[in-house]
Amino acid sequence: MKKIRFYLAKILGKLSNLGLKILGRNIPYYPGFVALKVCPEFLHYVKKPKLIIAVTGTNGKTTICGLLKDCLENMGLTVLNNNGFNIDTGIASMFLKQKKVSDVAIVEIDEKTSGEIFKSIVPNYFICTNLFRDSMKTNSSVEFILSKIREGIPEKTKLILNADDLLTVEIGRGRKNIYFGIKESINKKNYPHLFCDLVYCPKCGGKLIYTDIKYYHIGNVYCSNCGDTNPERNYEGKVSFEKKKLYINEEDFPLKANSIFNIYNYLAVISLLKEIGFSKDQIVSSLEKVKIIDSRFYQEKIGNITLINQMAKGQNPVACSSVFEYLQNEQGRKCVLLMLDDVTDNRYSSETVAWYYDTDFEILKNSSICQVIISGKRWRDLYVRLLLAEINPEKIWTAEKETDMAAKIRYEKIDKIFLLHDITSYDQSLQVKESIKERLS
Template identity: 45%
Template structure:
């Protein structure tokens, strides 16, 4: 009976895949919806690759998962992946896609991005060999409640056989080692690290062991850094994989092995370090890792760069209703040395469908980083553009720099290219399609510059 239900689910999902293709509908996760409706145990009943790797955490999941997929494909492995569809329906759809009508799956490694909020459901259906937890920060209040809530969800549902790859510089997520075998990675002190918090936000200020105040030796961003308890022996875990970074040379040295950085941001340095740490744990030699990571790039849905007529456009993800994600990007912009124009598309798409008046995250986010002389113009679009303008004014930004417009599609027309030749478009994660159209319109205007001169 179990086999009959499984094959009924598989064939139903395959027919759904074909129908979606015929009608030109791009809903890659939907076959997974059908498969699980027919057989709720579809994921558990399916054949699986011999190596199963999961990636979860607040930020960086998609980038790390994509890097791992690219690496294994580059070395000739057959990869099964949920392609960023990180709920259980996406997991099921990845099995449908790579399983033939006889129930045989073609794949050497299964790489799954796991939504941290949905991790309990997925962990109950998939036994991971390795799990990378990139970090844990506060996220959307409406969806994720509090970072401790997410920590406990992961802790409660982890399979004890799963080996964890954890960021030793994140004292929240690295504390998951109490329940599983783990290895850690870390980045040595940087000259940009601070001796005190620049941000208003810090998700952990008191020791989880004894409740006394934590003391930071240095802060990288938010609660990432080197820390110890003022009373007991609680402190950062000792890392097996330690990196030193030279942004001027665009390189990261991990345990004396040299790799090229994929971008000049600390966040992607951590992403790369997590990938390399996992590959070392899998006993891949340095030469093979180096070769497999050649020409590695961040997914263009997360970060992209275009240059036209000596004008540069950077397209950067900044999650809506996620004060940490926005603040880290704002800080990155402040540290970039050239004059710039910043476009903000931060309205949460889901919030537009099911609206909430909860805008407290805007006041958590460090808009103060945008109060910078090198930022010549800030253009804000979307239904909440006036809320963002008020927050920018509270942050001390000169009102003459701020332009607001309710329709994001009209934002490109407000750019004054005489003020700067570097444009940054920051967009919310679920607004990719709209943001891409805005990006293309900006590029079109960039191409017209010489025509007008």
């Protein structure tokens, strides 16, 4: 009976996929939703590739999955990925897309639901990037998320963890894991963030001493009480910004990113590929051909001005502040466009703005930032936050509608435009990007 339900779910899921295509609707999780409604054990019964890689963590999941997918496809493998739709319905939709069993499935998993997913899917490898406070609506606290992830990790799954995040290290406590990290100091200006999610030792509660901070609680650390520290890094990265290289255990790899959070994403990807058994040459040649997906990072030089479209995940203070820190460290005079509203939330409800006060808008005071342009439904709240961050009011420009933002830019006074958007405002950011390009060409 269960098998019959599974086949029915598969047929209905595929039909709904076809239906969406015919109607021209883009609801990627819907076929999976249908399949799971018909057969809640759909993920258990569906045929899966031999190699399954699961990726979770607060930030970087989608970027890592995108890089991994491109690399593995460049190596000639067929790859499934759920493209950021990281709960059960998105994962079910991913499996509905496969005509025959793929070589690899790269499954992005929401931190809270990994335990549930692992009841049906046993990954060979499980990457955890980092753990930070996230949306207050759903994520409660990092301790809670940590306990949820730890709950259901299968015995045979090999964990690939960020050694520089002791919260992530806690996930693998008591297991033999693979660690990646960057021990050496990176010569970039560090900003003292408004909060730290890991002040005390997760093992004994003693005060943690950070000897080198990469960002937030990511870095070299030891406990002043029990001495607990970062584990030995199996894949230790060293960065050369000048050569655009990432050196891992003395081998060099191309690096097409200069933000610290993306360097960690590259490090996780290379560590995994090495762990699977690919050679340095195979990895280098596949990495040469890949780039971070456009919805996360896009850069184009138009005349004398560089336009950077960068995702800064709203409701996620670490993601936003890390992007602010990255743009602060970039050369040149800058204009920053903030499109951080959760468009979906604001359409039906009223977005919470509590996260503004965990986010380092103070970074935008930097003298290289000549203009900050804000728009969207929450512009009044954002305006207050920028004023409280002591940003010169003359630097703050407001646009009633997003489409008016391009007209507010003082193109003659800047070298770079940073267009920062939320996941939900990506489409609007593309419209603004096009308006900017029209004005520049």
